[in-house]
Amino acid sequence: MLTHLRPALVLFVLLSLITGVVYPLAITGIAQVAFSDKANGSIITDAAGQPIGSTLIGQEFAARCSDSAAAHANWFWGRPSATSPVPYTALNLEKGTGSSGSNLAPTNPALLDNIKARLAALDAADATVGIVRVAAGSASRTTDVPVDLVTTSASGLDPHISPAAAEYQVPRVAKARGLTEDAVRDLIRQHTKGRALGVLGEPVVNVLALNHALGKSSQS
Secondary structure (H helix, E strand, C coil): CHHHHHHHHHHHHHHHHHHHHHHHHHHHHHHHHHCHHHHCCCEEECCCCCEEEECCCCCCCHHHCCCCHHHHHCCCCCCCCCCCCCCCCHHHCCCCCCCCCCCCCCCCHHHHHHHHHHHHHHHHHHHCCCCCCECCCCCCECCCCCHHHCCCCCCCCCCEECHHHHHHHHHHHHHHHCCCHHHHHHHHHHCEECCECCCECCCEEEHHHHHHHHHHHHHC
């Protein structure tokens, strides 16, 4: 029995060391050297070196300042979710209570109600800087609203919006911060990621990285 038990124990210990210690350490070391930023969560830090978020996870920027429409006007908004000023599901009536999509069917009246609430919030933020996108005495809008500003992502924590959604917010953000629209558009271009391999997917703008750069630009 011992003749069979000893090699089994030796093999067990050896494989445990290789697969449980050596291999993880080797992979961790390679990741830290070759992909340090990604391996550590793609963290964004402030001027003091303190983490403020990850480029992989969206967040609501204005919450750190105030809950007023004026405070929300200063920042680019992400998709409706736990990362945005307007809640959109019965499970997310309080800001920051979680993620996930609304799972509302196109025929569900609640979906239209949520979209209307989002439009009203966007209009309220615009109004704080004197922008009016709905003609007086009419329900028609002077500017089309990109769909990703009024509909949810599957995760509810998507950090990206379309370039069109970013462009829609340029006039508001520029006025709120006293910047030129061209300066704000330049920041958008710097934080726009193109299609993978030039053909896969669509261009996207990382809202967290964009807002971080926007904050630094306004301070300079």
